[in-house]
Amino acid sequence: TSTASIIDGKAFALGLRARIAELTADFAAEAGRAPGLAVVLVGEDPASAVYVRSKHKACVEAGMASFEHRLPADTSQVELLALVGTLNADDAVDGILVQLPLPAQIDENRIIAAIDPDKDVDGFHPVNAGRLATGLDGFVPCTPLGCLMLLKNRLGSLSGLDAVVIGRSNIVGKPMAALLTKESCTVTVAHSRTRDLPAVVRRADIVVAAVGRADMVKGDWIKPGATVIDVGINRVDGKLVGDVDFASVARVAGAITPVPGGVGPMTIAVLLRNTLVAAHRNAGVALAP
Numbered sequence: 261t262s263t264a265s266i267i268d269g270k271a272f273a274l275g276l277r278a279r280i281a282e283l284t285a286d287f288a289a290e291a292g293r294a295p296g297l298a299v300v301l302v303g304e305d306p307a308s309a310v311y312v313r314s315k316h317k318a319c320v321e322a323g324m325a326s327f328e329h330r331l332p333a334d335t336s337q338v339e340l341l342a343l344v345g346t347l348n349a350d351d352a353v354d355g356i357l358v359q360l361p362l363p364a365q366i367d368e369n370r371i372i373a374a375i376d377p378d379k380d381v382d383g384f385h386p387v388n389a390g391r392l393a394t395g396l397d398g399f400v401p402c403t404p405l406g407c408l409m410l411l412k413n414r415l416g417s418l419s420g421l422d423a424v425v426i427g428r429s430n431i432v433g434k435p436m437a438a439l440l441t442k443e444s445c446t447v448t449v450a451h452s453r454t455r456d457l458p459a460v461v462r463r464a465d466i467v468v469a470a471v472g473r474a475d476m477v478k479g480d481w482i483k484p485g486a487t488v489i490d491v492g493i494n495r496v497d498g499k500l501v502g503d504v505d506f507a508s509v510a511r512v513a514g515a516i517t518p519v520p521g522g523v524g525p526m527t528i529a530v531l532l533r534n535t536l537v538a539a540h541r542n543a544g545v546a547l548a549p
């Protein structure tokens with residue numbers, strides 16, 4: 261029985277972060293300041309607190325300035341909008357990230373729409389979604405861009421390949437489908453209303469699972485040799501598992517990302533990359549290719 265190669269997202273992300281640290285030093289030498297990322301956390305959600313802490317640490321390790329804003333859980337929408345306005349106007353801040361989810365009294369869409377699209381390093385602003393959809397330069401959400409980097413590193417050209425994206429969220433599934441379309445894949449977007457999902461997935465040379473259901477994708481859904489990217493983060497009995505049933509899929513696929521250690525580390529590396537790009541654009545400094 262064949263066994264898939266493991267796509268080591270952790271190692272790839274470390275390499276990317278080292279390269280970003282070099283380019284960050286070059287930027288600081290030329291611009292006279294470090295790239296700056298502002299991260300806003302409202303409330304005490306433990307998972308969000310962990311994400312914010314690792315983003316802060318990654319920023320500092322890359323030589324970037326990290327501005328953390330922790331607001332109480334009862335912060336009003338008006339107060340949060342005021343902070344976003346201050347950060348939009350602050351020249352030391354190149355990227356703004358408001359950690360989601362937000363407490364119920366705050367409309368997430370209103371907050372995302374208030375962020376300057378050219379500081380929207382999460383790529384969630386409708387202007388950036390529109391730029392991605394129409395082929396203009398903008399910010400692309402970190403997780404799907406990280407998935408694309410892993411796919412291109414593994415496969416080279418993706419042109420003509422059949423790709424199935426399971427999930428159609430604004431933060432993963434939809435931008436993933438747009439990126440794969442741009443790479444000239446033939447893209448199918450599957451979701452909770454898809455009929456006969458196993459049959460749809462069986463056609464795919466590339467499978468990206470972004471659902472949030474532990475071990476949903478099974479080995480007998482996979483075309484032999486396919487490349488499988490598992491975005492899912494699910495906690496089962498205190499253990500992290502993906503949306504892909506790793507044991508059965510790894511027997512059929514050509515390559516697969518593990519959970520943890522696959523897509524997860526790429527998300528933060530791409531956040532740093534987007535912040536570096538934002539800093540160059542905002543300072544009018546050219547970025548080395």
Ligand code: NDP
Nearest residue numbers: 403427428429432451452470471472491492493523524527
């Ligand atoms: P959402 O809940 O926003 O979207 C889930 C999608 O899955 C929806 O489009 C939904 O369909 C679809 N879906 C649900 N059930 C099924 C089913 N039975 N069959 C087929 N499709 C189904 O999730 P996100 O996109 O935000 O995240 C997806 C997963 O990725 C989560 O586990 C999340 O934790 C993880 N994640 C990981 C990141 C990382 O850094 N590695 C970053 C972001 C997310 P419908 O639209 O019809 O409801």
